[in-house]
Amino acid sequence: MNIVEYPDAEFMAMGLADVIAAQLSAVLRLAERALLVVPGGSTPGPVFDTLCGARLDWGRVDVLPSDERWRPQAHIRSNAGLIAQRLLCERAAEARLIPLYLEEASPEEAAPRLAESVAPHLPIDVALVGMGGDMHTASIFPRMPGIEAALAHDAPTLLPVRIEGEPEPRITLAAHVLRSAMHLHVVITGDDKRAALERARGLDAAEAPIAALLDDATVHWAP
Numbered sequence: 001m002n003i004v005e006y007p008d009a010e011f012m013a014m015g016l017a018d019v020i021a022a023q024l025s026a027v028l029r030l031a032e033r034a035l036l037v038v039p040g041g042s043t044p045g046p047v048f049d050t051l052c053g054a055r056l057d058w059g060r061v062d063v064l065p066s067d068e069r070w071r072p073q074a075h076i077r078s079n080a081g082l083i084a085q086r087l088l089c090e091r092a093a094e095a096r097l098i099p100l101y102l103e104e105a106s107p108e109e110a111a112p113r114l115a116e117s118v119a120p121h122l123p124i125d126v127a128l129v130g131m132g133g134d135m136h137t138a139s140i141f142p143r144m145p146g147i148e149a150a151l152a153h154d155a156p157t158l159l160p161v162r163i164e165g166e167p168e169p170r171i172t173l174a175a176h177v178l179r180s181a182m183h184l185h186v187v188i189t190g191d192d193k194r195a196a197l198e199r200a201r202g203l204d205a206a207e208a209p210i211a212a213l214l215d216d217a218t219v220h221w222a223p
């Protein structure tokens with residue numbers, strides 16, 4: 001695991017946006033299209049605000065959420081909604097969003113169909129994921145039902161997730177799909193998450209799902 005420390009969240013947003021834009025540009029010099037995975041939550045917003053102005057051929061970039069809360073895009077909790085508002089604007093308005101939500105279907109029914117729409121775009125070129133204070137990443141939560149399946153090397157691309165106490169079900173990319181990204185970045189802020197990250201390094205991924213990604217990831221941290 002490689003950790004990059006920034007003096008504050010603003011520097012981190014700029015630094016991370018630069019790195020992601022450079023990696024996408026490098027991919028687009030060799031390939032027709034590039035696949036960028038991004039998380040929901042509150043941390044990536046400032047990164048999106050900078051990244052959306054990057055000079056690159058956004059018309060050849062596909063953007064896929066790392067996970068989705070089972071809500072229509074117009075809902076305030078939708079990750080696609082956040083991505084559409086904060087990332088797919090300015091120059092990045094040309095990019096194409098791959099939604100992880102189907103109206104009138106449950107996550108369980110939709111997962112195989114959505115996986116089919118994701119498959120032609122894989123593997124991921126650049127992935128950005130977040131981490132919760134409980135060490136979950138994407139929507140792979142500690143000890144959730146089906147955790148072993150989500151961590152397995154041969155897991156389906158997308159898994160439905162139901163967590164007691166969460167306001168809605170979710171869907172998430174499996175750990176191996178995120179791990180096989182050419183470039184994998186984890187973005188976290190604050191001392192509590194830094195401490196949780198350090199704790200995760202000594203734990204089994206079923207207890208601390210972020211641990212499944214750390215060997216292959218660059219972690220970006222700001223106080």
Ligand SMILES: O=C(O)[C@H](O)[C@@H](O)[C@H](O)[C@H](O)COP(=O)(O)O
Pocket residue numbers: 039040041042043044066067068069079129130131132136137138139
């Ligand atoms: O939709 C989501 O909730 C996520 O993709 C999730 O994995 C998120 O990245 C972490 O929970 C961190 O969230 P914060 O950035 O809000 O702390």
